[in-house]
Amino acid sequence: MRPDFHPFVIPFCAGMAFVLGYCFFGMIHILFQLPRRDRRHFLLSLVNPKTAWKNIRDIFLNCLIHVKLWKRNPLLGYMHSSIAFGWFMLILLGHVEVLLFAPGHLSKFYYPIFFNFFVAKSEETIGGAVLFFLMDFFLLVVLSGITLAIIKRVRSLWFGMRRTTRPSVLDMIGLYSLWAIFPLRLLAEGFTAHISGGSFLIIPLNWIVRGFLGNEVNMVPTWWAYSIALGVFMAVLPFTRYMHIPSEMLLIPFRNAGLCIRHPRKGFAKIQVLSCPGCGVCIDACPMSAKKANIKDTTVYLNRQIRRRNEKRIEEISDKCMMCGKCTALCQVGVDGPLIRQAQRSMRKYAVEKDYSAAVSPTPVEKAEVAYFAGCMTQLTPGISRAVESLLKKAGVEYAFIDREGGLCCGRPLMMSGRIKEARELMQKTKESILASGCKTLLLSCPICYRVFREEYELEGIEVIHHSVYFYNLVKEGRLKPTRSDIHFVYHDPCELGRGSGIYEEPRKLLRTSCYLVEAAKNREESVCCSGSLGSLTLGFADRKELTEAALRNLTSDIPDAIATACPLCRSTFRRYSDIPVSDIAEVIDSRT
């Protein structure tokens, strides 16, 4: 039997104790930042078997296997899962080994990690050949992942990444120590393999190193080096992007419990920020990054500045975003950049009080089952409301036009500006006029309105429907009969309709009834915001031009004859700079019916 303690384990133990303590206290701190109701809700969700199972499954699939990354780019997926899952298996199998061959030492938490140093090959351990094989196998898997990681630093394009972030000094220390851990482990186990036993990887290595270097002198220093690499990695982990590893394990149960962001720096938002590994996927995703000056305003930089507590930059970044939601859709961790920003905006104090008490919500004279609410943006594009009315008449639908003579705003722009209280006040007013119409179906031609009516208004007994879906249903029922032209349209997914409300297919099916459809280079959840969005507070007219042009380039990659969209704001914005005609889906269908 070999000794069961050696001073070289100290760096590892110290690092491990530090990181465990840090994470434990951090977790308690964040739990106490949650409002009491949320905290209760969260704790209860942990004991609910359904959520508990979902938590375990999600943690396994996302933190270890990284399924979302696989979908994005298999090489990137393999790199992450080989390191995460391989390492996890090494730790797990290490414990199994101790349990089987040295059960008395299970309480020493360094034992499974340095098993090969402490346990000599004996009759019993030779029986564990399968385990030894698996240990070597997973070590090889991790090493392949590390190799890919090193290649990725030089050739990120192979991994489908155009731009990534520049790591900080501490990140670099974490990175290099992480890279060092596994080759050192391989070497250390190689030096001891003639004593501890091993399998296809470390036994041959042992022959080589023994032949060239001689074991006894090198053995202990390499184990020291391995332990130090582990210790350094653990010690810097909380201050680097690798903090995402423990954070994500808390983020997933938070999300499964259905918590919302209530404060831009605390609780749920905080854990989202910490869970961001700075992969930079959101840089390429963000439509603002079409202009180089905006790259530093993407979500990854928001997270970084929040971690650094750089108030000035946090404000700037929060105000610029167009709230298109694309970064959230593509982020494999699920950091909700726009909502963190909205919470940040809502912290601001305004000196002018809003007062909507005198606002008169319009009530339609006609009473009908179907009420049409055009909203502000459609009022600026009367072509759309005309087409909607014309289609309704053609289909023989009785309807009431709520805001024909002008109305109130739906409240979504106020919400996105972070003025939640004022938005609620205004929504109450608008809600009154919807209820006064006595309708059963509320028809909307603006996705901005559609989203907020669906999410915030609680209109019981009223079906809220977007016109693209409504008209598609009418076509299906045979009440509208569009004829087909040979024009090739490309369909632009408006942010609030696609990513915001999950409606991708109905508008496409509807368009196909009256024209040919081609797809944009990036479409559906990857659709590029038209950049006319009301989400951004600070982007000016000139800043947006370049972004809209980039969005148009994306749309017209397949050389369509015309552009169709389902949002009055996208239509107006694209019309400014497009060389080909831009129409709303209602106008397209109306012209063919």
Add this chain to the structure above:
Amino acid sequence: MTDFGFTRAKSSTVNLDEVDTSLYRKMLQVEPDVKRCMECGSCSAVCTAAPLSGMSVRKVIHALERGVDIAPMLSGCMLCGKCTMVCPRGINTRHLILSLERYYKEEEKA
């Protein structure tokens, strides 16, 4: 006095030496594009809040230059963005409104 059915308007003379234009100067700093406003009135024509509080971006800019209180007008703005959409000079009117609301009191105190 005989009631003619109308009266004389109050004098709208503004003594520019006496008015406080600090908020106006602040606005120029935050949203310098305001200087490009040509007072076309498009923003007023489309404004959702016009019937509610007499809101009009054009008037707000005007009022600020003359040191007239703008809070009553602003109080009705719903940030709907129509004015930004129609402004032929590309002024970010929503940012202008938000900044004014933010710095309003601060400047008044100063």
